[in-house]
Amino acid sequence: MSDPLTPYLWLGALLFTCGVVCMATKRNAIGVLMGVELVLNGANVNFVACAHYNPTFALEGQVFALFTIVLAAAEAAIALAIVLNFYNNHNTVDVDAAEELRG
Amino acid sequence: MDVGTLFFWIIAVVVGLSAIMVVVTQNIVRAAVWLLFTLAGTSVLYFQLNADFVGATQLIVYVGGTLVLVVFGVMLTAQGPFVSLRTGPGEWAVATVAGLLFLGVLMASTTGIKSSGKVIDAPSVQELGEGFLGLIEATKPGQLTGYPEGTPAPDRSRVAYLLPFEIVSVHLLVVLIGAAYLARAKRRSGGHA
Numbered sequence: 343m344s345d346p347l348t349p350y351l352w353l354g355a356l357l358f359t360c361g362v363v364c365m366a367t368k369r370n371a372i373g374v375l376m377g378v379e380l381v382l383n384g385a386n387v388n389f390v391a392c393a394h395y396n397p398t399f400a401l402e403g404q405v406f407a408l409f410t411i412v413l414a415a416a417e418a419a420i421a422l423a424i425v426l427n428f429y430n431n432h433n434t435v436d437v438d439a440a441e442e443l444r445g
Numbered sequence: 446m447d448v449g450t451l452f453f454w455i456i457a458v459v460v461g462l463s464a465i466m467v468v469v470t471q472n473i474v475r476a477a478v479w480l481l482f483t484l485a486g487t488s489v490l491y492f493q494l495n496a497d498f499v500g501a502t503q504l505i506v507y508v509g510g511t512l513v514l515v516v517f518g519v520m521l522t523a524q525g526p527f528v529s530l531r532t533g534p535g536e537w538a539v540a541t542v543a544g545l546l547f548l549g550v551l552m553a554s555t556t557g558i559k560s561s562g563k564v565i566d567a568p569s570v571q572e573l574g575e576g577f578l579g580l581i582e583a584t585k586p587g588q589l590t591g592y593p594e595g596t597p598a599p600d601r602s603r604v605a606y607l608l609p610f611e612i613v614s615v616h617l618l619v620v621l622i623g624a625a626y627l628a629r630a631k632r633r634s635g636g637h638a
Contacts, residue, residue, distance in 0.1 A: 347560035350490075353457050355551035357483070360464040363544040367537065369530035370473050372518050376480050379511065380464055383487050386503075394494040394567065395560035398587030398601065401568045401576050405606050407491075407499045408573075411506050412613050416620040418511045422518040423627035429522040436530050 350391030357384030371425045371435045375418060382414045453493060460486035471531060477516050484508050495567035579607030 361380030368374050386407045393403020429435055463482035470476050484507045491500030532540075568576075568583075575583035581603040588598040 345558070345560055347558060348556060349453065349457065350494075351555035351558060352552055353461060353490075355548060355555055356461050357464050357487075358551065359544050359548040360468050362547065363540050364468045366543075367468065367532045367540045369532060372515060372522065373473055373476060375515065375518075376467055376476055379480065379507075379515075380467060380483065383484065383507075386499075387487060387490065390491050390494050390496045390499055392560075393496065395564060397561060397563060397565040397585065398589070400565060401572060401584050404496050404499050404568060404573060405576055407496070408502060409609060409613055411499075411502055412617065415506050415511050416617055418514055419624045420620050420627070422514055423624040425518060426521060426628045435522045 347391060347395045350387060350395075354384040354387040354391070357381070357387060360384075369436050369438060371428065371437050371440075372422075374437060375421050375425070378417065378421070379414060382410055386410050449493070453490070456486050456489050456493070460490070473519050474516075477512065477519060480515070481508060481512055484512065497567075498570045498573055576606050577610045579605045581605045 357380050361377045361382075361384060364377030364380060365374050366377075368377060389403045389407040389410070391403075393400050393407075396403075425435055428440065432439055460483055463479045463486065466479040467476050467483065470479060484503065488500045488503035488508070491497075491503055565585075568585075572583045583605060584603045586603060587601055589601050592598045
């Protein structure tokens with residue numbers, strides 16, 4: 343673990359895994375949304391750390407991290423709107439109750 | 446171990462533990478608070494990596510915007526005080542095993558990745574803005590990495606990010622309209638209020 347980049351990648355991996363497990367286990371739809379935020383944050387940590395430790399992509403890492411943050415905000419807004427609509431119709435936010443969304 | 450490394454490990458432990466607590470806790474409001482610690486700690490890491498603008502954006506957009514949105518979502522969908530959505534122990538066992546396996550795969554695959562060894566000054570906000578505005582001079586010239594030893598690495602072409610910037614802007618507008626349309630007040634049948 344002599345490379346200074348490795349701990350950042352490990353932290354990103356931990357955040358990603360926590361997000362995936364959160365998405366899989368939470369029954370509250372907003373909890374699933376929090377899992378998505380964790381996943382995107384793990385990816386962002388990797389972007390910024392690689393931008394810092396690889397001078398060729400110093401600009402790109404930060405630019406992509408900014409895009410990710412903006413898209414995550416948009417995704418949170420639209421997902422919460424869907425959750426609110428679902429709650430209005432079904433009086434619950436349990437994702438197991440969303441049977442007609444199976445397609 | 447120098448001060449920077451120690452600082453990183455302290456922040457990393459805080460971020461990792463609160464991320465785990467987001468998963469473990471059953472109360473959705475507590476999960477939101479743990480998520481706040483995770484996001485704020487990540488922004489501190491960005492500051493430590495000299496990515497000042499990204500760190501500030503993380504604080505403003507994530508901690509200030511998205512998290513408030515999530516908390517409002519929790520409050521608007523609050524059910525009775527004793528209704529809680531619990532995950533069964535079998536699901537926990539499967540999720541934990543799968544998660545640990547996945548974490549092991551990810552850590553094993555990221556361990557071999559080498560940094561280039563030299564660290565230059567982070568791009569300033571001016572350079573970021575010029576890159577977003579389409580000035581290809583903002584991106585630094587450099588050589589592509591990841592080539593095996595001996596082969597000459599080709600120069601990368603300089604690029605700028607005006608088109609993605611515009612796409613993201615239009616995307617945000619579409620999302621704004623879509624979210625307002627989806628979350629509009631529901632008209633109950635019978636009463637045209």
